Amino acid sequence: MPDLASLRxxxxxxxxxxxxxxxxxxxxxxxxxxxxxxFVDLTESYAVQxxxxxxxxxxxxxxxxxxxxxxxxxxxxxxxxxxATRFGLSPLLVIPAGLLVGxxxxxxxxxxxxxxxxxxxxxxxxxxxxxxxLLMYATGGHSIYNLPEWWSERITFLQFETASGDLVRITLxxxxxxxxxxxxxxxxxxxxxxxxxxAMGGNAEAARRIGLNISRLQFFAYGFAGFMAALAGLVQANxxxxxxxxxxxxxxxxxxxxxxLGGASLLGGVGTIGGITLGILMLAIIQNGLNLxxxxxxxxxxxxxxxxLVSTSLTALSVRSRTRSRLVEEAPNV
Numbered sequence: 210m211p212d213l214a215s216l217r218x219x220x221x222x223x224x225x226x227x228x229x230x231x232x233x234x235x236x237x238x239x240x241x242x243x244x245x246x247x248f249v250d251l252t253e254s255y256a257v258q259x260x261x262x263x264x265x266x267x268x269x270x271x272x273x274x275x276x277x278x279x280x281x282x283x284x285x286x287x288x289x290x291x292x293a294t295r296f297g298l299s300p301l302l303v304i305p306a307g308l309l310v311g312x313x314x315x316x317x318x319x320x321x322x323x324x325x326x327x328x329x330x331x332x333x334x335x336x337x338x339x340x341x342x343l344l345m346y347a348t349g350g351h352s353i354y355n356l357p358e359w360w361s362e363r364i365t366f367l368q369f370e371t372a373s374g375d376l377v378r379i380t381l382x383x384x385x386x387x388x389x390x391x392x393x394x395x396x397x398x399x400x401x402x403x404x405x406x407x408a409m410g411g412n413a414e415a416a417r418r419i420g421l422n423i424s425r426l427q428f429f430a431y432g433f434a435g436f437m438a439a440l441a442g443l444v445q446a447n448x449x450x451x452x453x454x455x456x457x458x459x460x461x462x463x464x465x466x467x468x469x470l471g472g473a474s475l476l477g478g479v480g481t482i483g484g485i486t487l488g489i490l491m492l493a494i495i496q497n498g499l500n501l502x503x504x505x506x507x508x509x510x511x512x513x514x515x516x517x518l519v520s521t522s523l524t525a526l527s528v529r530s531r532t533r534s535r536l537v538e539e540a541p542n543v
Contacts (some may be wrong), residue, residue: 214435217399220294222289224471224487224491234273235497235498235501235502251494253380253448258284259489261438261457265278268430270410270430270480272411274475276333279438279458280344281434283455283457284310284340284442285435285442286442286446287353289303289310289452291353293360296354308439310540311438315433319431326395351456352452363380364447365380374461383523389437406429410476441462462513462514469488470484472488
């Protein structure tokens with residue numbers, strides 16, 4: 210069991226401490242914040258972003274970055290919606306088809322990154338724009354409102370009323386989010402592929418020299434990100450009862466913020482699924498607190514931008530410090 214000293218060196222420890230402070234302050238500022246129904250509603254509202262964050266997290270661990278996941282989710286969602294409404298296919302065909310579309314778009318990213326040898330952020334910004342523009346061009350920006358009942362119906366696994374009279378529901382998005390986080394944890398902590406992804410993200414050249422198949426790992430990471438993005442898109446359609454082409458477009462910044470806030474390094478090889486969970490929770494609490502306090506939503510955008518700026522700067526300074534220390538140690542004594 211880790212001691213207190215080692216815990217203090219982990220970003221999750223400090224993030225949990227900051228979340229605790231925020232919860233106390235917001236509970237004192239607004240009585241509606243610290244309630245079970247508000248927490249459950251908060252969890253459901255951020256479930257889709259948490260699912261996308263698991264896919265992005267695997268890519269970050271592998272030493273890459275993916276900005277196209279929201280566009281991928283939108284394309285997969287709309288493709289599945291067309292199959293369900295225009296062709297009347299069953300969920301046994303529609304759901305796998307949507308997931309396959311997302312995985313395929315992830316493979317497109319991996320192919321371009323691996324063979325073009327261009328930085329992943331450049332490639333995925335480009336594919337994000339291409340995927341989304343093609344979707345909007347093909348659909349004219351029209352939403353699909355007539356989703357079949359099996360998809361649009363609200364699925365509730367547990368429902369009860371609190372002593373204060375609030376209704377609490379554990380719905381499909383929450384269950385899928387928990388399952389996605391669990392799957393990602395098992396992948397990264399209990400599988401050989403997960404250990405190889407950490408190794409490649411930590412030092413790709415060293416991983417190549419010890420015989421790891423870099424191309425296979427890249428295809429797996431980006432394919433997994435595409436799969437999780439598609440899953441998030443399908444869940445989003447279930448939440449709102451319709452397929453909206455641009456519903457998820459613009460969530461890239463908050464999902465990326467949650468990842469780096471949770472301790473994932475933009476340089477790869479560092480991060481835990483627990484940190485990502487805390488990162489999502491932190492952003493959800495901030496946004497919910499701002500809403501309850503009737504503060505402008507633009508403040509949230511400022512906060513998420515600042516998180517990425519500060520986290521990236523700290524990561525770069527940390528790497529520079531470690532490199533300088535290693536050079537000093539390796540230098541011959543004069």
